[in-house]
Each structure stands twice: as C-alpha cells, then as structure tokens.
Amino acid sequence: MRFSKMFIPTLREAPADAEAISHILMLRAGYVRQLAAGLYIFLPLGWRVLGKINAILKEEMESIDAQEISMPILHPAEIWQQTGRWDIIGGEMFRLKDRTDREFCLGMTHEEIMTWLASREIRSYRDLPQVWYQIQTKLRDEARPKSGILRTREFIMKDSYSFDADDEGLDKNYQLHAEAYHRIFNRCGLQFMQVESDPGMMGGGYSHEFMAPSPAGEDEIALCSGCGYSANVELALSVPAENEIYDWPLEEVHTPEKRTVKEVSTFLKLTPAHFIKSILVISDQGPVLALVRGDQELHEKKMSKVIGSHRPAQKTEVKEILGVEAGFIGPSGREIRMIADPCLKKGVFVTGANKQHYHLKGVRADKDFTAEWHDIHIARAGDLCAVCGKPLQVSRVIEIGNIFKLGTKYSSALNAVFLDANGQEKPIIMGSYGIGPARIAAAAIEQNFDKDGIIWPKSIAPFDVELMPLNMNDALTVKTAEALYKELKANKIDVLMDDREERAGVKFKDADLIGIPTQIVIGEKTLKEGLVEIKDRRTKETVKVTIGEVINRVK
Template identity: 50%
Template sequence: MLWSKLFIPTLRESPAEAEVVSHQLLLRAGYIRQLGAGIYNYLYLAQRSLLKIQRIVREEMDAIGAQEFLLPALNPAEVWQESGRYEAMGDNMFRLKDRFGRQLCLGMTHEEVMTVIARGEVRSYKQLPQIWYQIQTKFRDEPRPKSGLLRVRQFIMKDSYSFDLAPAGLDESYEKHRLAYCRIFDRCGLQYVAVEAHSGAMGGSQSQEFMVATDAGEDYVVVCKETGYAANLEKAVSRPVPPAAPDAEGDLSPEEVHTPGQKSIDEVSAFLKVPATSIIKSLVLIADGKPVVALMRGDHQLSETKFQSATGCAEFRPAFPEEMRTLMGAEAGSLGPVGLTGVTVIADLSLQGRRNMVAGANKDDYHLLNVTPGEDFAAVYHDLRQVTEGDTELETGAPLQILKTMEIGHIFKLGYKYSHSMGLNVLDQNGVETPVIMGSYGIGIERVLCGVVELYADANGISMPVSIAPFEAVVTPVKSADPALAAAGQQVYEELKKLGVDVLYDDRELSPGVKFKDADLVGIPYRVVIGKKLPQGIVELAERRTGAKSEVPLAEVAGMVAEKVRAAKQ
C-alpha cells in the first residue's frame, strides 16, 4: 500500500467535541468521523483494525466449536414480545412500522432470534450441545451518546449463544467462552480483569464482565491484588471500614433532640458532633408499588442491584415527598425506623450489632439519640451497600481497590429464562420433553479498539498492538524524490510483503518530521527509515511502543521486522 494513494485524514489538533483519549485520537488519526449523535463512519484505518479484531474473534470462537451465523438486525416485534423484553427494553429499543403497519424493532441483541431458530429445529438431546455466534450490527437508542465509540447508537458486537440439556453442560459452555475470551483479549494486546457482575436485563444466574481500567470508563470494579478477588461495584462485597468512633455503652433509651434545618448526614453529623458512621440513614423507596425503608450507615451508599436482590422487586424508585410524609409523618432528613408500622424495613449488615446510634425521629427538625438496631426497631438484614475506599476483602482482610473501567465483554448464564418464556424444549434420553438451558456471551468489537487506544496512547498518538494495528510496519524514505532512497525503500517494502508483513510505504513528498508524526499518530508498530546512512548500507528501525531506535543493515532489516512481528503476535 502506498500512503499517497490512501485516505488517511489526520488532524494536528483534537476536535473540541472529543472528551476522552480514544475519541480524540481516533478522530485525529483519521480512523473515524461522526455522522450524527452516537453514529460514526469507520474509515479505512478503523476498518482494517476492526476486521483484524473480528478475525481473532472468529479464530477463537471456531476453536471452541462455535458455528457462525448472521441474523437480521430488523426483527418482528412479536419475537421480543414473547420473551417480555419488548416492553422491558423501554426507550432503549428502536421501534418502527412497515408499510402495512406491522411493528418491527432493531435488534439490541439476539437471544430471542436464536431461541426461535433452536425452537424450530432442535428436537432431541442428541442435537445438543450447540454454540452459535455472529458478528453483527446492533442498535440502542442511547439517550446521551458520548465518549466517541464508547456510548453509541449503532455498534458491532460478537454475540454467541450456547444450548445445553443440563446445568453441567452450561457450566462447560460457559467455561469454554471464558477461556476463549481470555485468549481473544490477550491476542488483541489488552490488559483486562474479569469480574463478577450483575446480569441486568439479560437475566440469568451468573455473569462475568471483562473490563479495561481507564478514566474513560463509566463502570467501577473492586479488585484485590493479594487474593485476586474482582467484582463490579454493584455486586462487590467487602468488610467495611470500622466506625470512626465506638458506640456509647449501656442500655440507653431513645432521646429526642431538636435539629433545626439539619437535613443531610453531614449537617446532622456536624450539629450533633457525632461521626457519620454513628448515624442511621433512612431511604424510602417504592419497590413494585410498595414502600420499603432501607437503612444504611451514614457514610455508606445503597447498591441498587443489591436492593433489588434483597427485595426481589422488578423495579423501584425513590418515594415522592408526599409519599414520605404520608408514610412516616415527616420530610426527608428527619426520617427514621423507630415506631414504623405497616412498612417493610431492611437494614444493611453494617448496622447489625451496633448500639446507641442517631436516627431521624419522623418529626420535622428532630432526631433521636441512642437508637439501637434490633431493640428500638426490627429489620431484616441484607448486604445493601456499595464498597467504599478503605474497605477490605471480606474473607482475608486484604486491601481492596476501586478502579474506573470500561466493559469490553460480558458472559451470562441465562438459564431457562428464554426457554420457558418462548417454549424451547427437546426430548431427553427418556423421551421426556425438557427445557434447554442457555448461555449468552458478548464482545464489543469497537470497545476492543477503544480499549487498546486508551491503554497505550501517549503524547505522540495511538500505539497499536501488532495484532490489530491497521499496518504492522511502515517504510519511510526521508526524501521520496531521491532515487536512491526511493529504490531502497521500495526494496524493503517488497521484501516485507513477501515475508507476510502487513506493510505501508510512505511515498509522500513531505518532510521527514511530518511523516514520522503521522506514523506515530496512527500507531504503526514498526518504522523503517531510509536516510542519510544508506550509502553505508544502514537504515534505522524504530519501535513505536518503546521509542527504541537502532541502526540495522539494509539487507537484514526486513527479516528483523518480520521476526519482531511474528514474536509480537505470539
């Protein structure tokens, strides 16, 4: 490939609308251009890298016996209505009608369609297990597209689905995918962590997310370097930081105290001169239409996922001010658990065993001192809180870290969610009709690209791993118009092609500095510079990732680059 013939529209400055590093550099390096909010054109360089990522995905999926399909992005609404997700997806789903008024939607994922295929064709346990996958465009009506390719309305996903007769078979399919994902991300050059996660709208009993640590991410994960524990913040468990002060001793009775205008935990803490860890926070929530009071230590935050797990509710919201007053007799800031009747009260485990704490009095501008959980009020205890900085690992007490991350892949044990709702059954060994147990497994193709950009970007631009770089090497004569330099450059270029290196020849009549900056900006791993030492048979070999430069004999440079490329891919 000759650089002068290619469309690589590089920019010297970051566009004003680009906030995160990957968005800035993919625009500057000429990989992408925006068409609309959350909608991007993938230009030549992006397409080359995305195709290389897809090739790695295909190789590893094929290696576990998965079979590639291609399903329609346009789905009849009734397929999603069968599973109940047509309504559950809400405004996130693109919906439309055809000329006959029939309802259609754009696929966000393809559990339903895969289930329809299996339901119509798989009759017997002898046809199981099956693993089917595709690499397909997905659509999500994202309300706030941002961060370049990280939050978009149209994206490419590898999604696969496993079908097994029994849970043991699902365990095996799940493990096959987990190992395949590790190989895929390793080959793509990513540093990642696999964490326990919540299944969300996908349903199911178990899931893991594959995450890349980056400030551009919107998820948080909790990790322990000593034990290897890793979980999404919404699901992570920990041993909380001890209270800032010991509880007062003795069997003290609740005592009402006037706290005029003191609403927040910080305000009450300062007014009463007690630490936030000695205050009970009362949250009033409406879960599936019914009020629930969730009690937390004052310095802790409620995990929405854990609240849903504890209550078993499908959806919930904060109570409105009028609902709080009707239920508890006061406004937010003065609410507490003492004296409540006719309402479900649940409490975080960090309150169990505590004594003589502060809580709202259910009377505007008043609080109660000396409130003891289990004596002055009754509650059912659950793990309800998010992990916070300073917490330790639950079993060992080892320190935990909270990292900001972006998701690149997610694997789910769906169980029987879709089999039951859509009637996917087979005959087992005894001729008995049995529901099929399923798994679902996704990789965001563009997110892999963004992940490597975020991880390895530097002041000069993108530093792509060899395996997914749009080109593995570039040959750059410092003066393309010089016949000797051009001839030597062409020679190295042809040798590299014969050795199987994906190479670009920079034949542009530009200054060496511009050529070098462009090669660094787009992230080409190796650069061969044909320059002033050519009369001595010497050229320069530069490595993008390390910045190392070395003088190499012209006759040997192609073989050296080919060997470096081979080693990097391994």
C-alpha cells in the same frame, strides 16, 4: 499499502466535541468520523483494526467449536413479544413497521432469533450441544451515546449462544467461553479482569463481565488484592471498616434545623459512621425505608434486587407518609417495611427521632428497630472484602465482554425443546456471550497512548510496520524503499509505506499519531552508509541495521 493511495485524513487539532482520549486520537489519526450522535463511520485504518480484532475473535471461537452464522438485523415483533422483552424493554429498542403495518424491531441482541432457530431445528439430545456465533451489527437507541466509539447506537458485536441438554453442558460451554475470552483479550494486548456481574435484562442468574481498566470507562469494579474477589460495584459485597462503639443510653437530643448527616454529625461532634441514614423510597408495593450507615450511599441496583423497581420519595411524600420532615426520620417505632444494611447490626447509632428538630442517640438494632438485612450500600475503596476481610480497591473500567448463563428463560418462552435419552421433552439450556470489537479497539488506545498519538498492540495494529522513505526526491531512497516494500509484503508483513511528497517532519508526526508499532525510517544520510533505522513506536528506541537485516528484525 501506499500511504499516497490510502484515505488517512489526519487532523492537526482535535475536534472540540471529543473528550475521551480514544475518541480524540481515532478522529485525529483518521480512523473514524462521526455521522451523528452515537453513529460512526470507520475509515480504512479503523476498519483494518476491526478486521484484525475480528480475525482473532473468529480463531478463538472456532477453537471452542463455535460455528459462525449470520442473522438478520430486522426482527419481527412476535418473537420478541413471546419472550416478553418487546414490552419490558423501553425506548432503547428501535421499532418500526413495514408497508403492511406489521411490527418490527432492529436487533439490539439476538437471544430471541437464535432461540427461534433452535426451536425449529433442534429435536433431539443428539443434536446438542450447539454453539452458534456471529459478528453482527446491533442497534440500540441509547439514552446517552458517549465517549466516541465506547457507547454508540449502532455497533458491531461478536455474540455467541450455546445450546445444551443439561447444566453440565452449559457449565462447560460457559467455562470454554471464559477461557477463550481470556485468550482473546490477551492476544489483543489488553489489561483486563473478569468480574462477577449483574445479569440485568438478560435474565438468568449467573454472569461475568470482562473489564479493561481505564479512566474513560463507565463502570466501576471492586477488587480484593487478598483473595482475588472481584465484582461490579453494582453487586460487590463489602464490609465497611468498623466503628468504635460507644455505649450510649437511648435518649432524644435536640438538633434544631440540623437535617443532613453532615449537619447533625458536625453539630454533635461525631463522625458520620455513627449515624443511620434513613432513605424513603417508593416501590410498586408501597413505601420502603432503606437504612445505611451515615458514611455510606444507598445502591439503587442492590436495593432493586430486594424490593423491585422503585424511586426515591419526594420531600412532600416523606412528610405525608411518615408525618415528619425528611431530615428527622428514623427507623425507631416505625411499622413500615425496612431494609437495612448489615453493618448496622452491630453498634450504637444516632438517627432521626421522627420528631421535628430531634434525633435519637443510642439506637441499637433489634432492640430499637427491626429490619430485613441486605447489603444495599455502594462498595467503596477502603471497605473490607466480604470474603477475606482485606481492604478492597475500586477502579474504573470499560466493559469489553460478558458471559451469561441464561438457563431456559428463552427456550421455554419460544418452546425450544428437545427429547432426552428417555424420550422426555425438555427445554434447551442456553448461554449467551458477547464481545464488542470497537470497545476492544478503544480500550487498547485508552491503555496505550502517549502525547504523540496511539501505540497499538502489534496484534491489532492496522499494519505491522510503517516504511518511511523521508525524501521522495532522492533516487536511492525511493529505490531502497520500493525494494523493502516488496520484500516485506513477500514475507507476509503488513506494511504501510509513506510515499507521499511530504517533509520528513510531517511523516514522523503522522506515523506517531497513527501508531503503527514499528517504523522503518529510510533517511538519505544513513542510507549512504547502507543502513536504515528501525524505530519502536512505544519506546522511541532506534536501531540502525543493514538493509539485508530488516526482514529478520521486524518479523
């Protein structure tokens, strides 16, 4: 490809409303343009990158016998109604009507439609297993699109779905996908890890996420360097570092106007870890008191797993329900449902006395209060691994893929059944598996850039090499460039030749910004010695080679 013929609108300055590095660089280097919040146009360079990523996805999907198909984006409401998700999913689903008033939605994922197809076509265990995939646009009315291409309202996803006769089959397809995903992300040059995750609205009981470490990410994961335990902090189990235990007798202490853990702990000259933090929440079944250690935060998702959907109580509700102001509530002597973090089992604590301006010192679990015990705190760096006891690290990550064991949730709802070898009718056992190609691209940039621009991993770069004849007015330069251009193409090397009538400086700046991993610089002076320069975009190291050597060097 010739630069002069390709639409690569590079920008000297970054648009003001871009913040994430991948967003800024993709805009500046002419890969994407924004149409509206969460809607992006992929320009020629950006589309080439997605094409490279998709090619890898296809190869690895085919290698585990997944078959590519293509599903509509516009879905009739009835199918989503049958699985219940039409009502469960709120504003995130785009909904519309056709001219006859029939209801439709735009597909945010394809479990329903894939299962619908299976329900119509699969009859026998002999038809199983099947793995179908597509690389298809999804639409979600995101509450908050952000970080450029990382969270958008319309995006391409590779989604695959497995259909099996039994759990062993599902296990195998799940495992095959996990392995394929490892190969895919490795080939894309990403640093990543596989972690346990919360299945969320997908249902089913078992899932993993693939995470690329990056400060631009929206998720956090806990990692154990000791045993390798890794999980999204939404469900990561951790044991906070132990307290020194004081054998206080139970007594009321006067704590005038001291409400928060911070205030009371400062007042009593104790660390927050010696306190029980009591948080009243309102669930569908009524008020629940959540108890965590004073130095911890309550994790709402973990809490939701125990008591279902809920919200924090307002200050006035606390007074109404518990009869005392929020700063002085505690578990002792309460009849209300209580969920407590297990780290409170051992030790002696200070907590609200349920009496204005008083706290209770010397509170012990089981003796002074009882509760249901569940891990409900947010895992933090420095907490200990629940498996092996070594310290956990917490890091910020971009979710680039996920795999779910769905079981029979969708097949049961949509009556996707088959006859087994004994003539018994059974629901098909399913899994679903997603990867976001645009997120791979963004994560690759977030993990590979410098002050001058993008540094693409070779496998997903828009071109393999950029050929840079510096002076287009020099006949020998042009002649050499044209010959090399032809030869590179003949050797199946993707080459972008910067044949513009631009000054050398502009070409260097643009080349670094665009980030093609190898640059071949053809300069007038060096050329007189019969040499050209091969430059590594990442290290900026340059070697001078004869023209004849170029092909072997860059192959």
